[in-house]
Amino acid sequence: MTYMRLGYMYSVDKMAAKKRSKTATTGVSRSRDAEGDAERAFLAEYDVAAYERPSLTVDIVLLTLKAGAMHALFVRRADHPCKGAYALPGGFVGMREDLDTAAARVLATKCGLRGVFVEQLFTFGRVDRDPRTRVVSVAYFALVETTKFERAIASLERAELLVGRIRPSGDIEDATGKRVAIAFDHDQIVATAIERLRGKLDYAPVGYQLLPDRFTLFDLQEVHETVLGHEVNKDSFRRRMLASGDLVALGELQKDVGHRPAELYRFARRSAV
Amino acid sequence: MTYMRLGYMYSVDKMAAKKRSKTATTGVSRSRDAEGDAERAFLAEYDVAAYERPSLTVDIVLLTLKAGAMHALFVRRADHPCKGAYALPGGFVGMREDLDTAAARVLATKCGLRGVFVEQLFTFGRVDRDPRTRVVSVAYFALVETTKFERAIASLERAELLVGRIRPSGDIEDATGKRVAIAFDHDQIVATAIERLRGKLDYAPVGYQLLPDRFTLFDLQEVHETVLGHEVNKDSFRRRMLASGDLVALGELQKDVGHRPAELYRFARRSAV
DNA sequence: TGAATAGTGTCTATAAGACAATATCCC
DNA sequence: GGGATATTGTCTTATAGACACTATTCA
Numbered sequence: 014m015t016y017m018r019l020g021y022m023y024s025v026d027k028m029a030a031k032k033r034s035k036t037a038t039t040g041v042s043r044s045r046d047a048e049g050d051a052e053r054a055f056l057a058e059y060d061v062a063a064y065e066r067p068s069l070t071v072d073i074v075l076l077t078l079k080a081g082a083m084h085a086l087f088v089r090r091a092d093h094p095c096k097g098a099y100a101l102p103g104g105f106v107g108m109r110e111d112l113d114t115a116a117a118r119v120l121a122t123k124c125g126l127r128g129v130f131v132e133q134l135f136t137f138g139r140v141d142r143d144p145r146t147r148v149v150s151v152a153y154f155a156l157v158e159t160t161k162f163e164r165a166i167a168s169l170e171r172a173e174l175l176v177g178r179i180r181p182s183g184d185i186e187d188a189t190g191k192r193v194a195i196a197f198d199h200d201q202i203v204a205t206a207i208e209r210l211r212g213k214l215d216y217a218p219v220g221y222q223l224l225p226d227r228f229t230l231f232d233l234q235e236v237h238e239t240v241l242g243h244e245v246n247k248d249s250f251r252r253r254m255l256a257s258g259d260l261v262a263l264g265e266l267q268k269d270v271g272h273r274p275a276e277l278y279r280f281a282r283r284s285a286v
Numbered sequence: 287m288t289y290m291r292l293g294y295m296y297s298v299d300k301m302a303a304k305k306r307s308k309t310a311t312t313g314v315s316r317s318r319d320a321e322g323d324a325e326r327a328f329l330a331e332y333d334v335a336a337y338e339r340p341s342l343t344v345d346i347v348l349l350t351l352k353a354g355a356m357h358a359l360f361v362r363r364a365d366h367p368c369k370g371a372y373a374l375p376g377g378f379v380g381m382r383e384d385l386d387t388a389a390a391r392v393l394a395t396k397c398g399l400r401g402v403f404v405e406q407l408f409t410f411g412r413v414d415r416d417p418r419t420r421v422v423s424v425a426y427f428a429l430v431e432t433t434k435f436e437r438a439i440a441s442l443e444r445a446e447l448l449v450g451r452i453r454p455s456g457d458i459e460d461a462t463g464k465r466v467a468i469a470f471d472h473d474q475i476v477a478t479a480i481e482r483l484r485g486k487l488d489y490a491p492v493g494y495q496l497l498p499d500r501f502t503l504f505d506l507q508e509v510h511e512t513v514l515g516h517e518v519n520k521d522s523f524r525r526r527m528l529a530s531g532d533l534v535a536l537g538e539l540q541k542d543v544g545h546r547p548a549e550l551y552r553f554a555r556r557s558a559v
Numbered sequence: 560t561g562a563a564t565a566g567t568g569t570c571t572a573t574a575a576g577a578c579a580a581t582a583t584c585c586c
Numbered sequence: 587g588g589g590a591t592a593t594t595g596t597c598t599t600a601t602a603g604a605c606a607c608t609a610t611t612c613a
Contacts, residue, residue: 065381068338069422108338108420112411136409136424138385147381149342149424151409231565246567249602251566266611271608504592524574524593530573539584543592546583 031135051082067111067138071115072103072199073097074154074206075124077162078223081239083176083210084159086124086166086187087195089173094144095118095196099177099185101203103150114157121257124155130222131155135205135251142198156222179203193281218259222282229275230254323476340411340420344388345376345472347427347479348397350435351479351496353449354512356483357432358458358476359397359439360468362446367417367468372450372458374476376423380455389426395427398438403495404428409476429480429495452476454515483513491532500536502548503527 075086088097103110106115112133131153138149157165166174176194177185180189183204186192195203212218220228220236235252253258260278267274348359360372375396385406396398398407404426411422430438439447450458450466456477458491459465468476486492493501494508507523527533540547 064341064378067342067379067381068340069340105337106340106411106422108340109413112409113411133409136385136406138379138424140382140384149379150384151411151422165559192450229565246603247606252602267565269612270564271612273565273612275565444579502592517608519576521577525574542585543591546585546592550604 038247041118043109053091062235067149070103070148070150071106071112071119072101072150072152072202073119073124073136074101074103074114074152074203075126075157076154076210076223077157078236078239079115079159079162081235082180083239084162084176085206086162087175087177087199088123090196091173097196098176098194099199100195100196101152107153108274112151118153118272119155120155123169124159125169126155126161129155129161134202134209137202139198140224148203152205154209156210156219158223158225160225165199169235174272183207188230207240209233211242214240218257218275218280218282221259221282226279227277228266229277230260231275234251292411294495313552342379342423343421344374344379344385344392344422345374345410345423345425345475346389346392346404347374347395347425347476348393348399348430348435348549349427349479349483349496350430350432351509351512352432352435354508355453356480356512357435358452358479359435360448360472361470362448363556364381364446366465371449371469372468372472374425374472379424385424386554391423393426393428393464396442398442399428399430399434402428402434407482410471410475412471423473423475425478427482429483429492431496431498433498452480456480484515487513491530491553491555494532494555499552500538501552502540502550502551503533506551
C-alpha cells in the first residue's frame with residue numbers, strides 16, 4: 014500500500030527496510046543583509062542603455078516528410094555573405110513581440126503557413142556565426158504534412174524558396190540530388206532539429222504532424238523509420254502504437270491498392286479536420 | 287542479412303515482402319532566378335543598425351542535491367522590481383562572447399564555480415517578463431556536487447547569495463521551510479531545468495555531476511529518486527546501472543556504517559579526481 | 560486464381576519487478 | 587549474537603523480436 018507525501022511515493026511497510034538512514038545535514042542558506050557595494054554593482058549593470066547589444070533573430074526549420082526523406086524549406090541568399098547558399102527562413106525579433114510570436118510570424122510570412130506545430134529548438138549564438146555583425150538566433154522547428162508544405166510554398170510564389178532534402182548523414186541536397194552549400198551555421202541548426210525530432214519519437218505522437226488526417230499503420234511506421242534513419246520492427250511497432258491509445262481506428266479501409274487494404278486511423282488528439 | 291544503403295538498414299531478403307510499393311512523387315524544389323524586389327527586401331532587413339534590439343542575458347540555474355532535495359542558487363534582488371525576491375544569477379551577453387562563454391563567466395563570477403557541467407536549457411523571451419525593458423534570457427543549467435556548491439558560495443562571501451530548496455511541486459523554500467517569492471519568470475526557468483534533468487536520467491549518466499567521486503549504488507539510486515520525485519525499483523535499478531557500463535567498481539567498501547558496507551563505485555568517464 | 564500486403568497467433572529472448580536467501584559490517 | 591543493509595539468485599510477468607499462418611483486395 015502506498016500513499017503520497019511531499020510528492021514522493023512511499024511504501025508504508027517497506028520504506029523502513031529499504032531506505033538507509035541518512036546522516037543529518039545542516040541547512041546552509043544564509044541571508045545576511047545586502048551590502049552596499051553589491052547593490053551598486055547591480056544598479057550599474059542594469060543601466061543597459063549604455064551597452065551594445067547583439068541582434069536577435071528567429072530561424073525556422075520547417076520540416077516535412079516526402080518520398081521517404083526529411084525535407085526542409087530554405088531561402089536562397091541573394092547577397093554576400095554566403096551568396097547563393099541555402100539559408101533558413103528567419104527574421105528579427107520585434108521589441109514588442111514574444112519569441113514564439115516572432116517564429117509564427119516568420120512561418121506565416123516567409124513560409125506561408127499558419128497554425129502548424131512549432132517548438133523552440135535551441136539558441137545559436139557563436140560570436141562568428143554571421144560575419145557581418147553579432148547575431149544570436151533562437152531556432153524553432155516546425156512540422157507539417159507534405160501537401161500543406163507544397164501548397165504553402167506554391168502560394169508564396171517566391172523565387173528564392175528552395176526545398177532541401179536532408180540525408181541521414183546531415184548533408185542537404187537539391188532536387189537533382191546534388192549537395193548544396195548551407196549558409197552560416199544553418200546546417201548545424203537543421204541537424205539539431207532532426208536530432209530533436211528523433212528524441213521526441215519515443216514519447217510524443219510526432220507522426221501526426223507529418224501525416225494526413227487519415228493514414229495506415231504502415232504510413233506511420235514509415236514516418237518513424239525515416240526520422241530515425243533505420244528500420245523498426247513491424248510487429249512490435251504495431252503493438253506499441255495500438256497500445257499507446259494515441260490512435261483511433263476509423264473502420265474504413267484503403268482503396269485501390271492492389272492488395273488487401275489496410276485499416277485507416279487518425280490520431281486521437283486531433284478530431285477529424 | 288542486412289547492409290547499409292543511404293543510411294537505411296535494408297534486409298535483403300525481406301524488403302520486397304515487407305515494404306509497400308510507393309506511388310511516385312515528383313520533386314518540387316524550384317530554383318527560379320532571384321527577383322529584384324525580394325533582394326531589396328533582404329537588404330533592407332539587414333540594415334540592422336536602424337532597429338531597436340532586446341537586451342540579451344544568460345541566467346544560470348545552478349542545481350545541487352542536498353538532504354534528499356534539489357536546491358538552486360539564487361541572488362536576492364536588491365532593487366525593484368521584485369525587490370527582495372529570489373532571482374537567478376545572470377548577466378548580459380557580451381558582444382564578443384559566445385553564449386556558452388557568457389554562461390561560464392556568470393557561473394565563475396557570481397557562483398564561484400569553474401569547470402562544472404553546464405548546458406543550454408531554453409530561451410525565455412516573453413515581452414513582459416521584465417517590466418523595465420525587453421530582456422531575452424538564454425537560460426543554462428549547471429549541476430554540481432553539494433560540497434563544491436557550498437564551498438563555492440562560502441568563498442564568494444556575498445551577502446545576497448541564497449539557496450532555495452526546490453519542492454517536487456515546483457515551489458521554492460528557504461532554509462526555514464518557508465515558501466519564498468521568485469523574481470520575474472525565474473520560477474518557470476527553474477521548473478524547466480528540473481524537467482530537463484528528469485528527461486536526461488533515461489539516457490545520460492546525470493548522477494555523476496551530483497555525486498562525489500566515490501559513491502555507492504544506493505547513493506546513485508537516491509539521486510535518481512530525488513530528481514524523478516518518485517521511488518525506483520532497487521533490483522532493476524542496480525541491474526540497469528551495472529549493465530550500462532558507466533560504472534567502475536573500485537573494489538573498496540564503505541566504512542563505519544553500522545551494517546554491511548556497500549561497494550564504492552566511480553563513473554567510468556571521470557578518472558578518479 | 561495469383562500477387563501482394565494486412566492482420567493474427569504463437570513462440571522465444573530479454574528486461575523489469577518481486578522476493579527469498581545469504582553475506583558482512585558494527586555494536 | 588543481533589541489527590542493519592548489501593548482494594546474489596530465482597521466479598514471475600511484461601514487452602520486443604521473429605516468424606508462421608490466415609485474410610482480403612485487385613488484376
